[in-house]
Amino acid sequence: MPGTTTSQTIGQQLAHSSAIDEAIDAIVAQVESHSAKITDARPALDGAKAEYEELLSRAAAVKGRGLLYPMLGSGAGNGPLVELADGSVKWDMICGIGVHFFGHAHPELVRASLKAGTQDAVKHGNLQSNFEAYRFAETLVSLAKRNSRLSQCFVTTSGAVANESALKVCYQKHAPASRVIAFKDCFMGRTVTMAQIGDSAAGRDGVPLSTQVDYMPFWTEAEVARAGGESKFIDYACARLQEYITRYPKQHACFIFELVQGEGGFNTAPREFFTALMDICRANDIAIWDDEIQSFGRTHEMFAYETMDLGDYIDVFCVGKMTQACATLYTDEYAPRAGLLSGTFTGSSQDFAAGTRILEMLRDGDLYGSGGALETHHRLFVEQVDALAKKHPAWFPAVPGQASLTGGMGGMMRFTPFGGDKSKVIAACKACFDEGVVLFWCGHGPYHVRMLPPVPVMKTEYWPRIFEVVERGLARAAG
Numbered sequence: 001m002p003g004t005t006t007s008q009t010i011g012q013q014l015a016h017s018s019a020i021d022e023a024i025d026a027i028v029a030q031v032e033s034h035s036a037k038i039t040d041a042r043p044a045l046d047g048a049k050a051e052y053e054e055l056l057s058r059a060a061a062v063k064g065r066g067l068l069y070p071m072l073g074s075g076a077g078n079g080p081l082v083e084l085a086d087g088s089v090k091w092d093m094i095c096g097i098g099v100h101f102f103g104h105a106h107p108e109l110v111r112a113s114l115k116a117g118t119q120d121a122v123k124h125g126n127l128q129s130n131f132e133a134y135r136f137a138e139t140l141v142s143l144a145k146r147n148s149r150l151s152q153c154f155v156t157t158s159g160a161v162a163n164e165s166a167l168k169v170c171y172q173k174h175a176p177a178s179r180v181i182a183f184k185d186c187f188m189g190r191t192v193t194m195a196q197i198g199d200s201a202a203g204r205d206g207v208p209l210s211t212q213v214d215y216m217p218f219w220t221e222a223e224v225a226r227a228g229g230e231s232k233f234i235d236y237a238c239a240r241l242q243e244y245i246t247r248y249p250k251q252h253a254c255f256i257f258e259l260v261q262g263e264g265g266f267n268t269a270p271r272e273f274f275t276a277l278m279d280i281c282r283a284n285d286i287a288i289w290d291d292e293i294q295s296f297g298r299t300h301e302m303f304a305y306e307t308m309d310l311g312d313y314i315d316v317f318c319v320g321k322m323t324q325a326c327a328t329l330y331t332d333e334y335a336p337r338a339g340l341l342s343g344t345f346t347g348s349s350q351d352f353a354a355g356t357r358i359l360e361m362l363r364d365g366d367l368y369g370s371g372g373a374l375e376t377h378h379r380l381f382v383e384q385v386d387a388l389a390k391k392h393p394a395w396f397p398a399v400p401g402q403a404s405l406t407g408g409m410g411g412m413m414r415f416t417p418f419g420g421d422k423s424k425v426i427a428a429c430k431a432c433f434d435e436g437v438v439l440f441w442c443g444h445g446p447y448h449v450r451m452l453p454p455v456p457v458m459k460t461e462y463w464p465r466i467f468e469v470v471e472r473g474l475a476r477a478a479g
Contacts, residue, residue: 011130014118024114028107035105038078038089041436041469045087052086069433077104079457080466082438091437091466093451098262098294101322101411102358103454109354116353124349126342132352136325139359143302148311150329155346159293159320160189165328166316167193169336170254170287179248180211181241181255181286183218185264185444188256188291197256199264199444214244214252216277218261219269222401234276241277245284254287254316259304262294265443266408266450271308278313287334289316297322298411298452300375301368307409324355365456374410377455377463382406384467385415388474395474399446413451417474420446424477432473437466 014020044052052072060066074083082092082104095101102109116132124133137153144150156162171178180197187203188194195204196211217223217237227233245252257274261267281288292304296319299307305314315334320326325347330336347355367373385406389396396405397419408414418424425447429439432449442450 011120015115020115020118024111027114028111031105031110032107035076035078038076038081038083040089040465041081041091042087042089043436044084048086052084055085069430069438071433071438079103079106080454080462089436090433091462091469093453093466094438094440095452095454096321097440098298098321098452099324101297101452101454101456102361103457106457108357108361112353112357113350116349119349122348123345124352125344125346127344129346130349132349132356133325133346136352136356136359137327139356140319140323140327141329143359143363144317144329147303147306147309148314148317149331150311150314150317151332152330152335154328154330154341155352156326156328156343157345157347158189159318159326160191160194161343162293162318162320162326162328163189163194163291164191165341166289166291166318166330167254168340169316169328169330169334170289172336172340173287173334174253174285177251177253178212179251179253180213181244181252182213182215183256183258183261183264184215185218185261185267186256186258186291187261187263189293212251214248216240216244216255218264218267219273220265220267220401221403225401230270230272234273237273238276238280241280245280245286250285252284252286254289255281256289256291258291258295259308259310260295260299260409260412262412263442265446265448266412266414268409271310274308274310275313278310282313287315288313289318290314291318293318293320293326294452295409295412296320297362297367298374298455299409300372302362323358325351361456367456373455373458377453377458378408378410378413380460380463381413381451381453384463384470388467388471392471392474392478395478402446407448411453411455413453414442414448416446416448418477420448422447425449428474428477431476432470435469435473435476437469437473439470 055072056067056070072085074085076083080092080103081089083089119130124130133155137155141153154165156165182197185199188198192207193211195207196209197213199215224230224233227236278288290305295304301307305311315331317329389405395417399416399420406415417428425441429441429449432439440450442448
């Protein structure tokens with residue numbers, strides 16, 4: 001008999017090809033070399049305006065309306081800096097609303113994406129998949145279960161679909177309960193059901209309302225003051241929750257918790273507020289669903305439930321944005337029966353390769369805990385806002401019910417110019433964009449300027465340069 005040899009699939013040969021690895025190394029080096037030329041914000045290139053306007057017009061024509069910002073990338077960037085197709089460069093402090101946490105052209109993510117591009121299929125699904133989808137899920141679950149009971153994972157294509165999947169899991173577990181509890185000013189996504197749960201009239205304009213939602217007050221300084229103090233507000237919120245449960249006995253499938261509200265204004269609350277509500281949910285067999293699609297990775301620990309020591313309460317959990325691939329996690333008790341969760345697509349090879357590498361970098365980096373990068377950069381952000389307010393006090397009038405001009409947590413940063421006036425805050429964000437920094441707004445009165453910066457690639461010396469641009473933008477908005 002011939003000697004035994006170690007078998008190797010063609011796929012394994014590709015994955016371990018030194019020729020492919022050398023080619024990828026060369027491409028990554030080229031990307032790094034070109035990206036290094038991008039060092040600061042700058043205006044558009046001479047003569048580029050007409051061609052760029054044509055691209056914007058084509059985008060508007062196919063979309064049916066103009067872009068919210070006149071922003072089309074060139075395909076190049078460097079950390080917190082992004083180049084647009086007109087050659088202008090801007091400080092990207094919103095990162096696709098939290099998607100690009102490691103900034104632009106990060107060599108580890110370029111490398112992971114190139115390696116993934118050698119696979120035989122672009123998309124993976126629940127019928128045919130390479131192992132990359134499950135490697136991503138394994139990595140995510142291994143991190144999640146360190147401080148929670150979460151143990152299983154369904155990978156999917158968007159945050160909204162992850163939320164849809166979570167809702168299905170809760171419905172099945174608690175059938176025939178059909179009502180949902182959510183916080184005032186929450187945002188859940190733009191599918192038909194998620195648009196109904198999200199607390200935005202414009203987001204569900206024209207959508208038939210078939211999902212029954214009961215809204216709870218979220219913790220804000222104004223609400224706490226109105227109630228007469230923290231303990232009284234917690235008592236009020238608990239009474240409100242109990243009122244819903246009494247009115248609709250055994251009809252609530254879940255309570256959706258955003259531990260740090262995103263679109264609602266980067267609001268958070270003390271642990272005691274959440275535990276009081278979660279204890280009532282437990283006593284009444286209502287699923288506790290933690291939506292961290294925007295907050296994951298950006299609080300003082302990797303998971304917001306870790307930051308607040310709430311992991312033991314969580315039954316269902318959703319993640320997306322910075323992870324590239326999106327996912328719904330649940331405990332063994334909430335594992336769905338066969339047939340409930342599936343999909344033609346779970347994501348692309350690049351999604352899973354980059355997503356897995358991102359999770360590894362989050363795990364192995366210096367972001368979390370006391371003195372971590374998230375805490376440090378939040379402090380630097382606050383210092384810049386305070387200095388700007390001291391220099392231009394007229395831009396920062398007092399906001400009723402809000403003690404500080406800044407808010408948020410870790411890599412979720414907000415400040416409140418112009419008294420939180422919606423039109424002025426939006427005008428300020430757009431003026432800042434024109435000057436060279438990409439920001440966005442959040443909140444529902446007061447309105448805030450929002451930052452979701454790429455913290456892992458931020459440097460201390462960037463903040464004064466960024467706020468020089470912010471200052472010019474606010475000056476324009478102030479008139």
